[in-house]
Amino acid sequence: MGEWRYGAGQGHHDLIYITISTGIGGGVISGDQLLLGHRGLAAELGHITVLPGGPLCPCGQSGHLEAVSPGPAIARFVNEKLAEGDASILEPGPGMSARNVAKAARQGDPLAKAAYTRAGEYLGQALADFLYIFNPSIVIFGGGVSRSGSLIFDPLKDALYKQIMDPDYVRELILTTARLDDNAGLIGAQVQAQIKLSSH
Numbered sequence: 001m002g003e004w005r006y007g008a009g010q011g012h013h014d015l016i017y018i019t020i021s022t023g024i025g026g027g028v029i030s031g032d033q034l035l036l037g038h039r040g041l042a043a044e045l046g047h048i049t050v051l052p053g054g055p056l057c058p059c060g061q062s063g064h065l066e067a068v069s070p071g072p073a074i075a076r077f078v079n080e081k082l083a084e085g086d087a088s089i090l091e092p093g094p095g096m097s098a099r100n101v102a103k104a105a106r107q108g109d110p111l112a113k114a115a116y117t118r119a120g121e122y123l124g125q126a127l128a129d130f131l132y133i134f135n136p137s138i139v140i141f142g143g144g145v146s147r148s149g150s151l152i153f154d155p156l157k158d159a160l161y162k163q164i165m166d167p168d169y170v171r172e173l174i175l176t177t178a179r180l181d182d183n184a185g186l187i188g189a190q191v192q193a194q195i196k197l198s199s200h
C-alpha cells in the first residue's frame with residue numbers, strides 16, 4: 001500500500017510487492033484493491049511450494065519459497081555445501097549471513113554465487129506463477145536481499161523469462177526495487193487506515 005501510493009508503484013492498478021528479508025512476504029493490489037481474502041490471509045507469497053519435499057520452512061511445512069530464497073536460507077545453503085566439502089573463501093558457522101555471502105560472491109567465490117543463483121532461480125520460478133494468477137504491471141522487491149542487485153535479480157529474470165508460458169505476461173512488466181525501503185510497511189498501514197476512515 002505504501003509503495004503503491006507513495007513509492008515505486010504510483011499510477012499502477014495491479015501490483016505485487018515481495019519482500020526478501022529474513023523471510024519472504026507479499027502484498028497484492030488487484031484493480032486498485034488490496035487483496036485480503038476471506039479472513040485476511042491472502043497473498044502469503046512466501047509459503048507456496050517450489051521444491052516438494054525440500055528444506056523445512058520456518059512455518060513448519062517444507063519446500064516453500066521462504067525455505068529456499070530469503071537471507072537465512074542462502075546462509076544455510078552455503079553452510080550445508082561447506083559441510084559437504086565445497087571449496088569457498090567463506091568459513092562455515094552460525095555467523096554466516098546473506099550479506100557475507102554477497103560479499104564473497106562479488107569477489108568471485110563460486111559457492112557464494114551459486115547460493116544466490118539458487119535463491120534467485122526459485123524466486124523467478126515462483127514469480128512466473130504469481131504473474132499467471134495476478135497479471136500485474138509492476139513487481140516491487142523490498143527487504144535486505146533485494147539490495148544484492150544482479151546477484152539475485154539476474155538468475156531471477158533468467159528463470160522467469162525461460163519458463164513464462166506467454167511473453168505477454170512480461171512484455172510491459174516492470175521489475176523494480178522498493179523506494180520507501182524499510183518504511184514501506186509503516187507508510188502502507190497509514191494508507192490503509194486513511195482508506196478505511198474515508199470509506200465510513
Ligand SMILES: [Zn+2]
Pocket residue numbers: 046047057058059060061064066067
Ligand atoms: Zn512456509
